[in-house]
Amino acid sequence: MATYHIETYGCTSNRGESRRIERSLRDAGHRPVEGTAEADVAILNTCTVVEKTERNMLRRAEELESETADLIVTGCMALAQGEAFADLDVQVLHWEDVPSAVTNGECPTTTPDAEPILDGVVGILPIARGCMSNCSYCITKFATGRVDSPTIEANVEKARALVHAGAKEIRVTGQDTGVYGWDTGERKLPELLDRICDIDGEFRVRLGMANPGGIHGIHEELADVFADNRKLYDFIHAPVQSGSDEVLEAMRRQHRVGKFREVVDTFEGRLDHWTLSTDFIVGFPTETEADFERSMALLADVRPEKINVTRFSKRPGTDAAEMKGLGGTIKKERSKAMSELKREICTETHASMVGETHEVLAVEPGTGDSIKCRDEAYRQVIVTDAAERGVEVGDLLEVEVTAHEAMYCFGEPI
Incomplete structure (x- = not known):
């Protein structure tokens, strides 16, 4: 049986994929080791969100290639840009194919009680893979494809296994949790969360990223589920990306600012102490100064408690990569201005909690x-x-x- 070393980069969903790989390897009798010196095979689970990350992934792959006899590269960068690793002696594989490659085709079916725990008490539950969007700047969709949703019963059983294994926090993840069930013609997320919260035990549930366009049609029902379930963290991550409808159209986002505001207003009306997390991309190729000011105005008005600010980075093979970009200085200045406003808002939020x-x-x-x-x-x-x-x-x-x-x-x- 093989010894393996696995490294994971990127989002919570990616970490969930690595846990699935490790579960299959452990069930087949393989064992993990800390470093590459004792490993028969190294597994690199990659991310490709921005250009800097891509360079880091290539550099790490080169290092691992020189340190181990066999290297498997998987994850979003491997699936979307497999050719980037063409000069290296590696296997580029889909997540699901990694266990078979390590076990020479022998990959036993695991039982529900083998579901892993992350960091001792945090369980990751990927409820679906893929999304229903076609954003002009996104390369991840080439790796994950359209949404593929397991049944509610299957996901509830996985959640129950995590609780029985000791999970105190279940992180419901996916590329876009809001579109869970769309591939079957149903909007299933509210029912799924309700069912998970009905599991016996003392634990909490955090809903992962849900695009505003995906949850808009169910936002009222979803807000009611949050209000009715103590186990659910009152937290949503709905990335708006821009305060300009024109930029959102160029990004091919499935929402406009009005839909985002409706989602926020609905949760604001149902919940007292809650957190809105959102993302902004600054410096998109079509973003004018006026567009950027609209983003700043939206941020200042909505005042999310958690904000992620990202400078636009061209991803190979995407439509946005063909657009004439803005200069680095402009992107840097806009990022700095928004980050300063972000810090002001977040400081205000946490200061208001003192004494509570x-x-x-x-x-x-x-x-x-x-x-x-x-x-x-x-x-x-x-x-x-x-x-x-x-x-x-x-x-x-x-x-x-x-x-x-x-x-x-x-x-x-x-």
């Missing part, structure tokens, strides 16, 4: 003797001197928020 009492779940170790916790809205609360206070990963506890930084708070156990 919240129930938090201790999710993972922090720096030194601290523990990272998440409150009801998935906002990060740090508990220091955790061992002295008797706080362990997996605990649910009440805290009083006593201080804050820009991106998180500090809490004192009550």
Whole structure:
């Protein structure tokens, strides 16, 4: 039996794919090792979100090739840009084909109770693969394809297995969770979340990225599910990407600003303490100064509690790569301006929590003797001197928020 070393880059969904690979390898009798020196095979699960990431992936592949006898490259970059690895002595494979390549075709079917746990108490549950979008700048769609949704029953069984294995937090993931079930002609996400929350046990559920266009048709039903289920973190990640309808059209996004606002307004009306997470791309080739100001105005008005700002990067093979781009200086200046506004908004959010009492779940170790916790809205609360206070990963506890930084708070156990 083989020893293997696996490295994973990119999103939570990618980490879920790696866990699936590892589960199959373990069930077949193979065992993991920490480094490449003792590994019979190395597996590199790649990301290709931006150009800098792509360069890092190629560099890491070159390093691993020289360190191990056999290297398998999988993940989004491998599937969308497999030719980039043509000069290396590697196998470029789909996620599902990796276990068979390592096990010489012997890949046993695993049982539900073999579902993995991430970081001790966090379980990753990919509910579907692929999306229903055709964004002009996105290369990931070439790797994942159109959405492919397992049944609600299959996903609930996976979630139940994670809970039985000790998961205290289940992260529901996918390229676009909002379109779960679209391939079967049904909008199934609200029912799925309801069913997962009905599983016996004390745990929390975090919904992963859902594009505004995907959840708009179910946003009222979905907001009701959040309001009715204590186990659900009151958190949605709905990437708007631009405050300009003209830019969104050039991006071929499935929503316009009005739909995004309707989603936000609906959740705002149903939930008291909740978190909106969103993304902006600055410097898209068609983005004028006026378009950028619309994005800034939308950000200032909606004031999401979590914001991801990305400079546009051309991805090979995409339609946006053929557009005449903006200069690097313009993108840098716009990114800086939006990041400064982001910091102001996030600081304001966390400052407003000081003095409040919240129930938090201790999710993972922090720096030194601290523990990272998440409150009801998935906002990060740090508990220091955790061992002295008797706080362990997996605990649910009440805290009083006593201080804050820009991106998180500090809490004192009550």
